[in-house]
Amino acid sequence: MTRYRNTWAEIDLGAIRYNLKQLKRLLPKDREIMGVVKADGYGHGSVEVAETLIEEGVRYLMVAYLEEAIKLREHGIKEPIFVIGRVPPQFAQTAVDYDVELNVFQAEWIKEALEHGFDGVLSIHLEFETGFNRTGIRSLEDLREIVKQIEAASGKIKIVGAYTHFATADEIDSEHYNHQKTTYEKMLKELNRLYKGPIMTHIGNSAAGIQYPEDMRQFTRFGISLYGLYPSKAIKSLNKVTLKQAFSLFSELIEVKKISPGEYIGYGRTYQAEEEEWIGTVPIGYADGWPRALQGFHVLIGGKKQPIVGRICMDMMMVKLDRPYSVGEKVTLIGKSGAEEITVDDVADYLNTINYEVPCMITSRVPREYVNRKVD
Ligand SMILES: Cc1ncc(COP(=O)(O)O)c(C=O)c1O
Incomplete structure (x- = not known):
């Protein structure tokens, strides 16, 4: 499909x-x-x-x-x-x-x-x-x-x-x-x-x-x-068993822009740039099960942590970038990017909940794609 x-x-x-x-x-x-x-x-x-x-x-x-x-x-x-x-x-x-x-x-x-x-x-x-x-x-x-x-x-x-x-x-x-x-x-x-x-x-x-x-x-x-x-x-x-997380969550930047000192981001103007900053827009929001409470958490782009700034909208959110990336650059919300990883547990900890809730809360609006990697 x-x-x-x-x-x-x-x-x-x-x-x-x-x-x-x-x-x-x-x-x-x-x-x-x-x-x-x-x-x-x-x-x-x-x-x-x-x-x-x-x-x-x-x-x-x-x-x-x-x-x-x-x-x-x-x-x-x-x-x-x-x-x-x-x-x-x-x-x-x-x-x-x-x-x-x-x-x-x-x-x-x-x-x-x-x-x-x-x-x-x-x-x-x-x-x-x-x-x-x-x-x-x-x-x-x-x-x-x-x-x-x-x-x-x-x-x-x-x-x-x-x-x-x-x-x-x-x-x-x-x-x-x-x-x-x-x-x-x-x-x-x-x-x-x-x-x-x-x-x-x-x-x-x-x-x-x-x-x-x-x-x-x-x-x-x-x-x-x-x-x-x-x-x-x-x-x-207890270290009785080694398990491999099966769930990752990805997106891509749909807009990248430079904002000036004093400019605000998003609903309620909860974030204000202190200096010239690169801001990326990511097409995921709370209607996808990526809740507003994740404001302040981060995603990974180019193997680096990039903070979520401003309020998470229904369908999109903004992140502060460490440098200008291209539109289409891969965004890792859960999973590995270079040497960095965001685990389901990291998201759960930030939300003060249990890992069970995290993959369950990602709504059916987010398509699931299947891979079959060999784990050694
Ligand atoms: C009756 C019952 N058995 C088994 C399970 C599976 O539990 P777990 O996901 O912790 O393995 C559940 C999950 O809630 C349950 O309600």
Whole structure:
């Protein structure tokens, strides 16, 4: 497809392949990876990432919403897909039709899904609430009630998985993690007592998978680490795995000019030149997910840091240049330029947020271009 604009995100699928290999190496041999591609593959492109993971042997995917699962199916992805969000019970039929597995944690949900009615068999994972308090079955009593309702549905609903999610696996202190793990095991024991049939188990995200690989159940739900980002600075400092960032963001100068001392830049005149200065205009703005809060941060041009001056507009921003560059000169917003690099973590730190948010916040208005570099 023609790219008309001068701004693009470059996604290195080679880095994703590399990260997958490193994570696999960490886990005991008999464990598998569920590739988390929700939020359009954390902004990297869910279809392209899913296809890459599948090529490399991943045989389970996870998304957050039914729409995200349908998109994968419509692109020909056949592997099992687990949806962690609460899909409204009236869409059970859609889940069956698209062969998508749902997260269930309420007896009421089962009742409503059966009342709406659906043809075929619905596959579900039960979520155990163990200390995160987002969604999940809160007690053994609630678990028994849910299993009772499933048994009463005469084979229309099949439990295929049982899982939980950790609140603090990205911290070094393991107390709460251990509490959650023990609670999960207790609930799983009860489920195995009540329900006959193979149930796949999965508890860990990237942080748990990297920090406690031996504890991981059949599957580990790796998200952020597949994209080459560490779930926290604490996990990175463990030095257990080397990851390669897959996301870069580039643009090109569309105007270069010399301004005089005393001239202002942009909305609100928040920047005033003290001397003669070279100013470049870059076609990216907050509607692309490059927020106004990045005023004062920098980009790289010609391997050098160039500060963002004045307010970031909806579609453009201005940078102060160390010398006159040509229109069309490459601008690196995230990635490498010469010996310099701006990482996703650098942007996250400047915004006082976590790296997860950065590729997710770059909107679909920024085209994703794919490369497949070999990482050695
Ligand atoms: C239930 C669940 N599992 C796994 C993940 C993947 O987590 P991470 O990206 O930290 O690997 C998420 C992400 O938010 C999640 O909500």
